[in-house]
Each structure stands twice: as C-alpha cells, then as structure tokens.
Amino acid sequence: xxxxxxxxxxxxxxxxxxxxxxxxxxxxxxxxxxxxxxxxxxxxxxxxxxxxxxxxxxxxxxxxxx
Numbered sequence: 001x002x003x004x005x006x007x008x009x010x011x012x013x014x015x016x017x018x019x020x021x022x023x024x025x026x027x028x029x030x031x032x033x034x035x036x037x038x039x040x041x042x043x044x045x046x047x048x049x050x051x052x053x054x055x056x057x058x059x060x061x062x063x064x065x066x
Contacts, residue, residue, distance in 0.1 A: 011035065011044070011053065011062060035060055 011033070013023040025033035035055060045052045050063035 011051065033062070 011025045015022055050061050053060045
C-alpha cells in the first residue's frame, strides 16, 4: 500500500493472512527508503520479489539486496 502526501510517499507492507505490519519505509535510518514525490494515484507493481513504484520523475525499486 502506498500513502502519498505532500512531497514524499511511504510504502507499507502487511502480512496477507494476519494483516500485521511487516515494514514501513519510515523505519529505515535517515529516511533512506522514503519515496520521492509521487502522483496522486500511484500503483505499485510486484515482480520477482521486487516492488516497483512510479514517481513523478523516476522509477523506485524495493527488494532485497543480492
């Protein structure tokens, strides 16, 4: 789920069964995982274990580092 407000957005990940919060981009140190400005309606796409989010001027990819 993406929550966009103002100049940046947040990505929230929940467990599909229990709906417990797994991760929020606000948890990373120094705002490392915050999204840049996003359109009013932004759709995230998940492919091969990575989450892709289109922003106003870029494509942000979240996933585990190799």
